[in-house]
Each structure stands twice: as structure tokens, then as C-alpha cells.
Amino acid sequence: MTLPVVTKNTKIRTAAHWGVYEVTSEPAGGLSIKAASEDLDPSPIGLHMASKALKKVRIARPAIRKSWLENGPGSNPHLRGREPFVEVEWDVALDLLAKEFQRVTTTFGNEAIFGGCYGWASAGRFHHAQSQVHRFLNLIGGYVSHVDSYSLGAGKVILPHVIAGLSPLLNQHTSWDVMAENTELFVTFGGIPVKNAQISQGGPGRHRVLAGMRSMAKAGTRFVNISPVGDNMPVDSEWLAIRPNTDTAMMLAIAYVLHVNALADFDFLRSHCIGYERFADYLTGVTDGITKTPAWASEICGVPAERIEALAREMASHRTMLNISWSLQRAVHGEQPFWMLITLAAMLGQIGLSGGGFGVGYGAMNSVGNDNVRFKFGDFPQGLNPLKTFIPVARIADMLLNPGSQFTYNGKSYIYPDIRLVYWAGGNPFHHHQDLNRLLQAWKKPETIIVNEPYWTPTAKLADIVLPVTTSLERNDIAAASGEDFVVAMKKVEEPFGQSRNDFDIFNALAKRMDIDFSEGLDEEGWLRRLYDVSRENAGAMDIQMPDFDDFWQQGLFDLGQEAKPVIMLDDFRRAPAKHPLSTPSGRIEIFSETIANLGLPDCAGHPTWLEPAEWLGAASRAKQQLHMISDQPVRRLHSQLDASPHSREGKVAGREPIHINSADAAARDIGDGDLVEVFNDRGRLISAAVVSDAIMPGVLRLSTGAWFDMDYDAGIERHGNPNAVTLDVPASSLSQGCSAQTCIVGIRRLELKQATPVLAFEHPEFQK
Incomplete structure (x- = not known):
């Protein structure tokens, strides 16, 4: 059976990280998206997945940074994000990639490859970018991986x-x-x-x-x-x-x-x-x-x-x-x-x-x-990584800046590898990471940085090779998550933008050039059937009867909510x-x-302990005018996803991510509601716009994460309101090496409009023929 094509006026279900939605392909063109009728408190974020504003920031063709294309790996890494890209045909890009992987693995070994991929690219079980790239890297001999998450x-x-x-x-x-x-x-x-x-x-x-x-x-x-x-x-x-x-x-x-x-x-x-x-x-x-x-x-x-x-x-x-x-x-x-x-x-x-x-x-x-x-759903197999080298996820800049140096993690000592090639698919480190000015310096170290991405995000703009990939609306997939109600048939509702391809097709084509079997002889439909059958078998072991694949695909949704039972944690x-x-x-x-x-760790004893951080409101060394900035999750997007959408942009003030400040702190600095402000410390500077609110306690600022990083390199200031331009990039402790973004003391001052350069976060990079 070939998966049916969705025709105009056909209402289907799809899923995203923000919920399940009903999508209609309209006769006049375009898509209409509504929240699923079963959801009584839907998120509005996903309603804008198909907006024209997002189309404007899509990547249309494979693109290679000018110096890298002309002079090879390692050429002028300081020009990443500053010099033009050259658009090329897919065969050219894939041939160059295969050659580069051969060079790096032969000369430096697979321990010189970092697969830096975060898991939020898609709600689908198959077109999951992290699984796709990790499978490919495992099949070519392994890679340096990361453990844990920025969140936890x-x-x-x-x-x-x-x-x-x-x-x-x-x-x-x-x-x-x-x-x-x-x-x-x-x-x-x-x-x-x-x-x-x-x-x-x-x-x-x-x-x-x-x-x-x-x-x-x-x-x-x-x-x-x-x-x-x-x-x-x-x-x-x-x-x-x-x-x-x-x-x-x-x-x-x-x-x-x-x-x-x-x-x-x-x-x-x-x-x-x-x-x-x-x-x-x-x-x-x-x-x-x-x-x-x-x-x-x-x-x-x-x-x-x-x-x-x-x-x-x-x-x-x-x-x-x-x-x-x-x-x-x-x-x-x-x-x-x-x-x-x-x-x-x-x-x-x-x-x-x-x-x-x-x-x-x-x-x-x-x-x-x-x-x-809860039961295990089928997912795209990543295989086994032959290498055991890893880093805690928040130590990327440390790894790149300090190859060969030692770090501790969960009671053991490890050595940072010497990374020559970074492959990123399904993530945006220039959102997630802290102290982005430091990461910019570290980003100059690798000889090649490859990014699979639908949009011209800051990470894509800072890459050497950019491959355009499809969104979840442009392919078939299955959504399911432990603890959630629905298994959803995510049916393709529009054609891929420009020359974008599925991650699976990209890695399959690249693997063939390297004489590797990536697909196991299965296409998209074959893999969806395999993953669904695994899910169905695991559900059956718990006496949950799911329909066969063909019936499921036709019905579009299977509801697990009827199986719900009260839960009491640790009652047994x-x-x-x-x-x-x-x-x-x-x-x-x-x-x-x-x-x-x-x-015997100096920063984590054998029982819970109060330990004074270097930066906090009680520090004796803190200047009187400084405040504690917290950087929480945003209201109008997930991390940095869909920041270019109308929904996210409507939440900005003067085109910048707003910073919330207590009325007393604002008055002491002559800051009014809507004023542009500069937030600064020794790590960096950024421009935001003030929202005066007594829902924020005195001494504290709140600037949500996820505004696409938009650095004015000449002025040395981030102009879109990304808090990680000033956050602290040190480990939570020598036990966990977790991120410490919420430990952050800053100054803030009112900024005249003429002092602020325009936001260019959603502009395409320059291209050269």
C-alpha cells in the first residue's frame, strides 16, 4: 500500500510539540490549522506552523560558506556568520560531505566528530532528527556524544x-x-x-x-x-x-x-x-x-x-x-x-x-x-555508538576551547576530545547554550560545521555547510509520547519547500556514497509500518488493542485516554x-x-547543603545597581522554535524580546514601560525592551529565552533580546556539569532609540553566485 495523498478540503490530524492540530488544505492554496477538538485548553503556538512569515525564513537550497567552498575545511572560521554563502546542487554538497567525512575519520579518527543534536526537532517517531543523525554517525564508526539536557x-x-x-x-x-x-x-x-x-x-x-x-x-x-x-x-x-x-x-x-x-x-x-x-x-x-x-x-x-x-x-x-x-x-x-x-x-x-x-x-x-x-513506542533505531567518548551537554564550549583537558562527571574523570567536525541536526545551540560570546569563540575551533535545518536560524548562519530539510507538514510520520493521550498519523499536507529533503533521505544518500546501508531497504512507509507494529505489540502486552497500521492510518488517531488510571507516586x-x-x-x-x-567534591557534599553561589543578590561584592536576571521558558514558542512566526513576534516589544522589571527598579533607573534597554555584564551586552511589572520582585529581571541570536559583531552587542548573551557558562557543580543559566547578575540601563541598531534576526544571510 502506498500512503494516500491528502487532497484539498481534506481535514487531517497532525502533531507538534505544542499539541495535536487539524489541518485543512484549502482550495485556493495554503493550509488552515485549528486545534484538535478534543483539546479543551489548546496551545496557540502550532496554529502558525504554516504561516507566510515562516516561509520567508526557509532555506531553499544547499548552501556552503564561501571560504570553505573555495579553500576547503578550516578556512577562515572567524568569518562564520559574516561572509556569504554559495548555493550549490545537492550532488555537489553530498559529494563534498562524503569526502570530508573520509578526511576527518582517516586523519583524526571518529573521536574528532561531535554529533551535537538536541531532541526537539519533530514530534514524529521516525523523522526525528536526533535519531537520524546519530544513526548515521554510528554507522560510519561512531562519534562524540552528549549526555543529559540543558533542562535537567x-x-x-x-x-x-x-x-x-x-x-x-x-x-x-x-x-x-x-x-x-x-x-x-x-x-x-x-x-x-x-x-x-x-x-x-x-x-x-x-x-x-x-x-x-x-x-x-x-x-x-x-x-x-x-x-x-x-x-x-x-x-x-x-x-x-x-x-x-x-x-x-x-x-x-x-x-x-x-x-x-x-x-x-x-x-x-x-x-x-x-x-x-x-x-x-x-x-x-x-x-x-x-x-x-x-x-x-x-x-x-x-x-x-x-x-x-x-x-x-x-x-x-x-x-x-x-x-x-x-x-x-x-x-x-x-x-x-x-x-x-x-x-x-x-x-x-x-x-x-x-x-x-x-x-x-x-x-x-x-x-x-x-x-x-505508559508503554514503549517504536522509534527509529540509532544503533550502538562504538565510541564511549562523551561530554555533558552544557559543556560544548569547554570541549571546543580545551581539547585534552580533564573534567569530572558523576564521580569519574574524563578528557575533552579534539573536535574537527560538528554535525548538528534538530537543534539550535545559539539558543540553548550560555554565554554565547564565549560559544562564538569556541565555534571557531572546528574545521567543518554542518547543519540540517528548515530555517535560517543563527546556528545555520554560523555553519559551513547548510542542508535544507522538510518540516513535519511536508512528510509522513507518527506522533506518540509516554503519558500523552493520542497516537497520531501525521500525514503530509504540502510539498517540500524549495529543494528541502527529509533527514532520512539526506543521510541515506550520504551513506550510499560511503558504501553504508542506512535504510535497511525500507522507505518512509516501510519504516512507519515497522515502528507502528512495535508500538502495537508493546501495547498488546498491556492489553491495549491498537488497530492494524492501515486502519490506524485511515482513522488518523488512536486515543489512549480511555486506559487512564489514578496514579500515586511511590505507593508500592x-x-x-x-x-x-x-x-x-x-x-x-x-x-x-x-x-x-x-x-570528596568541594561543591557537592554527602547531604543537601546551602552553598553560596558566586553571583546572587546577597553577594557582598555585588554593586548596588545590579540585578539578578532569570531566563525562563517563553510563552509564545518552545525554546527558539517558530520565533519568526506571527504569534511569537506579537509578543515582542519594539521588535525585541521584552525584559520584565519591577516598578521600583525601573523608577530608580528612569526606565519606562516599552523603553529600549541595554542589559550588560562582563560577559556581554544585549538590547531588550522593558515591561514594568510588580509580578517581578524587586532586584530581579525576567528575560525569556529563545529570541533568535542576532549579534552586531561590529558593535559587540546582541540586538534581539537573547538572554544567553550574558548568562553564566560554568558547571552547576563538578558532579553534574549541568548548566547554570539562572545564576546571572547584570546591570540594566535605558537606551535611546538612536543607539539601537535594527534587528536582523529573520533576514537571510548574504549569497554569492
Whole structure:
């Protein structure tokens, strides 16, 4: 069977990271996109996937940087992003690529190749750029890979030492219906940012976070939001404004109150945890001479001591769910708040009870807290990487700048490789990474940088070879995600733009030039059938009967929501810890970890600890006019995706990503609503536009990530409002090497309009015949 072509006026389903949508190909041309009728709280982001504004920034043909094309690999790398591209035919580009791979692997070995690909390119299981490029690189002998994520670098490393791996925890978070029935008090560090919950890697079928929280509020749950910002909760809540990076200190003070007043559940601490006694010595000052009282914490975090004490007592006397935002561990010492939250939940003794315990990311993605059945979906096989060399994902600039130097990760020492070739598909490091001026310097090191990309993003403009790829609307695929409602037949609804090709076709053509079998004799339809059959078989093992492929493709959607069942995280462990042990060395919650303690790390002790970061509002060296800038996820896009769309642009002020500032801080600097401002520190400068808001606490700025990096190289300033022009590129700790973007002190001043150069983020690069 050949997959049917979608005709005009035919309404079909497709999926994106923002949801499931209904697409109609209109008689007059173009596409009409609406949210799926089953979704009662749809995200508007995906409605603009086919906008004309996005077409204007598409890459039409393969393009090669002028110096690289004329003089070969390594030519004038300092001109990346500054000199013209030359458009070439596909055969020319692929022949040059095959030759370059042969040169690098023969001369330097496969350890000189970095496959730097992030996993957010598509919601599809087959046309998943990260899987495609990693499969290709594995088949040619391997590559240097990365581990963890920018979102959860510190959290992902610390959690297995303390309680469980991140994925198992996320898959069993207590469901919203259970909390609505049982949770009396919901205390969240970092809020519940519903804007983040617009997304899911495989496409959210029904957006549930807002409905879940409203059902809790209606049932009488009381919410406390401990955060530097007060507008990150969708229901009525008490806002306790806290200095960024000080949550661990406040949690320690709450723990102190529980301990000294015998409000902790000492039976649970004895039966389900280890190491509490050693932590208690730290809490009471036996080990360091500092008692972690509310008065001590208040001086650090800014929350009144009496409110800290009262909150501790409220938590102990109610069925309490604790939650923490992922943003808190994207900071220097980011492991500590995650570890401390779990310790606090253990002290309350409600882990495994209905509506009690903790969450590490309610509101982070739509799937967290969903009660859907979970099983493994088929995905495009990447194969095995013959090389074991890797870096933590946030250490790209370190790797490129310091080949041969040593780094530590999760208790072991490693060496940074010497990278000559970078292949990027499905990601934008000039969005994700910190201190982009430093990354620009590191970006000069490789001899060849290759990018597969639909749009002229900043990363594409800074490449040597750019290959145009299709979007999800221009190919067939299947969307599915653990914890989400729908399996979706993503049918092709428009022809590829220009000469763009699917990643699969690009790598298959390149592999043939290198005498490698990439496709296993299957085309797009063959792979979709194979992946679907794997999913169907795994579903059948859980008594879920999915239709055969042909019926599924015709129906367009399979709903897993009918299989949903209430979930209580770690209820088995609570009921029988010996029969259902955790995956930690002890099988219990490790409030004190011998494993970590034995590493002897200066920045991560054997129990949760307050460690002062180099940059924060309490630092004695901080100048009076400086503020703490947090860089959260944006409202109108996922990361930097679709920044050129009308929806994203409508959220900008004067064409720049807006920065939110407290009214008192704005008045002290003569900054008015809508004024252009310069944000600066020793790492860089950027231009933004001010939004004055008392939803931001004094001393704090908020500038969302994802504005396409737009550097004025002559003036040395980023002009579009990308916060990573000034963020800190140092490890969260020597344990995790996670990113630390939320540790960032800056200055801000009003900028006259004549001082600001125009934004060119969405302009094409220059081309030369």
C-alpha cells in the first residue's frame, strides 16, 4: 500500500510539540490549522506552523560558506556568520560531505566528530532528527556524544543517588485527580508555569495542567508559590517572593522547624530513608556551627522568618504536596534544591500517600501528572555508538576551547576530545547554550560545521555547510509520547519547500556514497509500518488493542485516554520498602549519600547543603545597581522554535524580546514601560525592551529565552533580546556539569532609540553566485 495523498478540503490530524492540530488544505492554496477538538485548553503556538512569515525564513537550497567552498575545511572560521554563502546542487554538497567525512575519520579518527543534536526537532517517531543523525554517525564508526539536557542537567545526575532516575519518577507522578481529591496544601518552589506545560516531546493530545489545578482549587486545595515571580501560577495562591538561588536555605529552615519541634515523621525516616542523623547534625549546626533557623534563612532568601516557621507547621499538619520547578537546578549548585526538596518531603512522611509527597516538575511538561497508561513506542533505531567518548551537554564550549583537558562527571574523570567536525541536526545551540560570546569563540575551533535545518536560524548562519530539510507538514510520520493521550498519523499536507529533503533521505544518500546501508531497504512507509507494529505489540502486552497500521492510518488517531488510571507516586515503596526497593545503593531514600560523600567534591557534599553561589543578590561584592536576571521558558514558542512566526513576534516589544522589571527598579533607573534597554555584564551586552511589572520582585529581571541570536559583531552587542548573551557558562557543580543559566547578575540601563541598531534576526544571510 502506498500512503494516500491528502487532497484539498481534506481535514487531517497532525502533531507538534505544542499539541495535536487539524489541518485543512484549502482550495485556493495554503493550509488552515485549528486545534484538535478534543483539546479543551489548546496551545496557540502550532496554529502558525504554516504561516507566510515562516516561509520567508526557509532555506531553499544547499548552501556552503564561501571560504570553505573555495579553500576547503578550516578556512577562515572567524568569518562564520559574516561572509556569504554559495548555493550549490545537492550532488555537489553530498559529494563534498562524503569526502570530508573520509578526511576527518582517516586523519583524526571518529573521536574528532561531535554529533551535537538536541531532541526537539519533530514530534514524529521516525523523522526525528536526533535519531537520524546519530544513526548515521554510528554507522560510519561512531562519534562524540552528549549526555543529559540543558533542562535537567543537575537534576538528572543527583536524583538517582537520592531516590530514583528522572524518567521513572516523571512516569509515576501522582495524577491530578488524586491530588484534587486528597491534597490540602500544595507548596511549589518556582511556581507551576502553565506556559511550559504547553509542550510534550511527542505532542500533547489534551492539555491537562490548567484543568488539573483548577479542579484542585475547586476542591479546596490551598496553593503557596515560592518564587521570584508571582505570575507563574494559574490559580489563586499565596506568593512568597524569594531571592533566586536561595530556595535550599529556605527549605533547610523549614526542615529545622520540623526537626526541633518533633513535627517530622521520624518513623518514616527510620524505615524508608538512610542518613537522616548525619543531615540533622548539619541542620542543627553540630557539623558547621550554624543552626539553620528561619532567622538565618530569612537573611539569605528574603522571606520573613515568621512566615517560614508558620509554613513548616502548616505543611506538617496538612496533606501536603511539594513541587519544584526544573529552573531551580539550572543554577550554580543546582543539585541542592532538588535533593533538599526530597529530604523535606521525607521529613513530612507523606511520600507514597494519596495527594502527599513531592513532584519534580509539575507544570514542566504536559505529561507530568497525567494518568495515562505508559508503554514503549517504536522509534527509529540509532544503533550502538562504538565510541564511549562523551561530554555533558552544557559543556560544548569547554570541549571546543580545551581539547585534552580533564573534567569530572558523576564521580569519574574524563578528557575533552579534539573536535574537527560538528554535525548538528534538530537543534539550535545559539539558543540553548550560555554565554554565547564565549560559544562564538569556541565555534571557531572546528574545521567543518554542518547543519540540517528548515530555517535560517543563527546556528545555520554560523555553519559551513547548510542542508535544507522538510518540516513535519511536508512528510509522513507518527506522533506518540509516554503519558500523552493520542497516537497520531501525521500525514503530509504540502510539498517540500524549495529543494528541502527529509533527514532520512539526506543521510541515506550520504551513506550510499560511503558504501553504508542506512535504510535497511525500507522507505518512509516501510519504516512507519515497522515502528507502528512495535508500538502495537508493546501495547498488546498491556492489553491495549491498537488497530492494524492501515486502519490506524485511515482513522488518523488512536486515543489512549480511555486506559487512564489514578496514579500515586511511590505507593508500592511506601507500603513495602523491602519488596519494592528504590534503585539507590541502599534501596531507600538517601538523605545522606555515602557514594557522593566519598567523592570528596568541594561543591557537592554527602547531604543537601546551602552553598553560596558566586553571583546572587546577597553577594557582598555585588554593586548596588545590579540585578539578578532569570531566563525562563517563553510563552509564545518552545525554546527558539517558530520565533519568526506571527504569534511569537506579537509578543515582542519594539521588535525585541521584552525584559520584565519591577516598578521600583525601573523608577530608580528612569526606565519606562516599552523603553529600549541595554542589559550588560562582563560577559556581554544585549538590547531588550522593558515591561514594568510588580509580578517581578524587586532586584530581579525576567528575560525569556529563545529570541533568535542576532549579534552586531561590529558593535559587540546582541540586538534581539537573547538572554544567553550574558548568562553564566560554568558547571552547576563538578558532579553534574549541568548548566547554570539562572545564576546571572547584570546591570540594566535605558537606551535611546538612536543607539539601537535594527534587528536582523529573520533576514537571510548574504549569497554569492
